[in-house]
Amino acid sequence: RKEVEQDPGPFNVPEGATVAFNCTYSNSASQSFFWYRQDCRKEPKLLMSVYSSGNEDGRFTAQLNRASQYISLLIRDSKLSDSATYLCVVGGGSQGNLIFGKGTKLSVKP
């Protein structure tokens, strides 16, 4: 099992749609979880951290299930500007390392 696995995508959705991304991780000792967004030919940027209790930021909701080692990101009312690749990131190694998933590409169409 790979350390961090994501839905391969791509996800092609119409504007206004709700889309969900899933991510699983293999290291049960992982302690920190993030979603990053990466636009084409740009660097990854933090979208949101993921907390045990779940958290929401506007149209974005992130959830963590430690028992199942599973993270999710829900985007409501998709906008054209949400088109990007979404990276699941898991941390907690002894050297402060972060493990990145390969990313899921989202394309929001008019």
Next chain:
Amino acid sequence: NAGVTQTPKFRVLKTGQSMTLLCAQDMNHEYMYWYRQDPGMGLRLIHYSVGEGTTAKGEVPDGYNVSRLKKQNFLLGLESAAPSQTSVYFCASTTGSSGNTIYFGEGSWLTVV
């Protein structure tokens, strides 16, 4: 608002040539990283540093060397470039705990012919 700065942004090398990528951060971060990103492979860690004067190997260290002589700088060297090292290279830094945000540079596009 410099954050993490990488130089150069673009470079074409001939096989066998050497070069150094420079990463500089002005956020007083302890941890610095070099990643490469290839289509279908995601971000892969090359080397990292947990503080000035320290370096460690990541997932794909072969063919690369690094140095962290100053806290704000992390250099990535290619001693003898190979076409397999054609990639986008991202430098990143964070305060030191895996619970903190990691900040990336804008990337360096390297082509080895």
